[in-house]
Amino acid sequence: MRRWLSLAVLTGAVLLLAIDSTVLYLAVPSLTRDLDPTATQVLWIGDIYSLAIAGLLVTMGNVADRIGRKKLLLIGSAAFGIASIVAAFAPSAEVLIAARLVLGIAGATLMPSTLSLIRNIFTDPTERTRAIAIWSAAAASGIALGPIVGGVLLEHFWWGSVFLINIPVMLVILVAGAILLPESKNPDSGRFDLLSSALSMLAIVPFVALIKRVAGGTFDLFAAALVIASVVGAWLFIRRQRRSSHPMIEVDLFKNGAFSGAVVVNFISVFAMSGALFFFSQYLQLARELGPLEAGLAQLPAALASMAAITVVGMLLRRLGRGRAIALALTIGAVGLLLVGTLEQAESVLWVVFALVPLGFGIGISETLSVDAVVSAVPSEKAGAASSISETAYELGGALGIAILGSLMTVLYRAQLVLPAGSEGSEAARDSLARAMAELDASSPALAAAHDAFVAAMQTTTFVAAGVMAVGALLAWRLIPNSRATVDAHG
DSSP states (O other): OHHHHHHHHHHHHHHHHHHHHHTTGGGHHHHHHHHOOOHHHHHHHHHHHHHHHHHHHHHHHHHHHHHOHHHHHHHHHHHHHHHHHHHHTOSSHHHHHHHHHHHHHHHHHHHHHHHHHHHHHOOSHHHHHHHHHHHHHHHHHHHHHHHHHHHHHHHHSOTTHHHHTHHHHHHHHHHHHHHHOOOOOOTTOOSOOHHHHHHHHHHHHHHHHHHHHHHTTOOSHHHHHHHHHHHHHHHHHHHHHHHOSSOSSOGGGGGSHHHHHHHHHHHHHHHHHHHHHHHHHHIIIIISOOOHHHHHHHTHHHHHHHHHGGGTHHHHHHHHOHHHHHHHHHHHHHHHHHHHHHHTTSSSHHHHHHHHHHHHHHHHHHHHHHHHHHHTTSOGGGHHHHHHHHHHHHHHHHHHIIIIIHHHHHHHHHHHOOOOTTOTTHHHHHHOHHHHHHHSOTTOHHHHHHHHHHHHHHHHHHHHHHHHHHHHHHHHHHHSOOOOOOOOSOO
């Protein structure tokens, strides 16, 4: 019983982190009015949280293995709560970006700790897969629940309230976690390798910066320098891991098809989903003119479908094998995205809402099976390091999805924007639809043109995301072995 109560605490932590990654999406219009951020700052506000987590997960996973997963989880929870208060009352876009950065750093201490504690608490493979299915459902559904929570809050309070919900949850995690969670660490972890930590960040951070720069339409000498820095950082990191007696990452794990395939598929699926959903909340409010609460509730089917996925994941694994089951799940997700893109100009928004069901269902299944493949491939004392690899793929996928697909959306919007000659407010319309709606009269021809360009760009971006997810399905089919390990995800 105690281990299931512990799972409730850990699931609460990951649910909050997932909600926090999307809860701000609905607040973008009100943020734009209050803080007047540029289009680039809006991307950074949404992006930097995931970028910080991605850059530090490998480091924090190893810190957790060394100092104790429970200890790091509690430290991270306290830091997360403090940063949430700063974000809630941020007086400018710059302060909000900085607060989101600190939230990402704190989040990096939480994510690998939750998954590695599950790996150590649940030693029975069937129970562990069931626990991971619940954990994955929380992570997947939290992404969709974020807009609902945000919608409820924004209907009654100012945009900063979306951060204040973190405070009571983190207090519960601190108290319940201190009482219920067992401490676990790697007894043979060796000294912390600061150089390996720096090299891991050298490999990831310039790469992310490069993607953002290229997606923004710039490839210059600085971009070339970022390529070199990232490649050199990755090469030096891998070289050091191969020679170390206590590596941060077991590089040989990637020779395991189930492990490496699951990491790649995890990255691709989250890339496609996060990139598409980042602008979807804005689409519901700006293009469909729904209120924040209505826009949040419109995304509820995706959350419910993600939760429902845990009831069939065991049956799919037994009948199809892991690789084919994940490929089927991602194909269902890709069909969902195709439907969303096709129906974004439909007369009734209900058709778009129903199209989210296959997307949520497919992601829920693929996340459960891919995460289980990663954490089950290593001994329990290495759980933190393995979890950090899985979470890095997840967070990096989310960050790059927003950066690349978000930038593509902006490029397509401006390319398809045809403003009437001599129309007022052309500068606001060229910046973004959110700014156009904030500054222009409802009858403005420039606003109508911005609306049409936004929906057209949104459709094309969603189709691109569907194609990316279809590639993920193909890779799952080819890379991940079709083991039929007995899993009971719902018993």
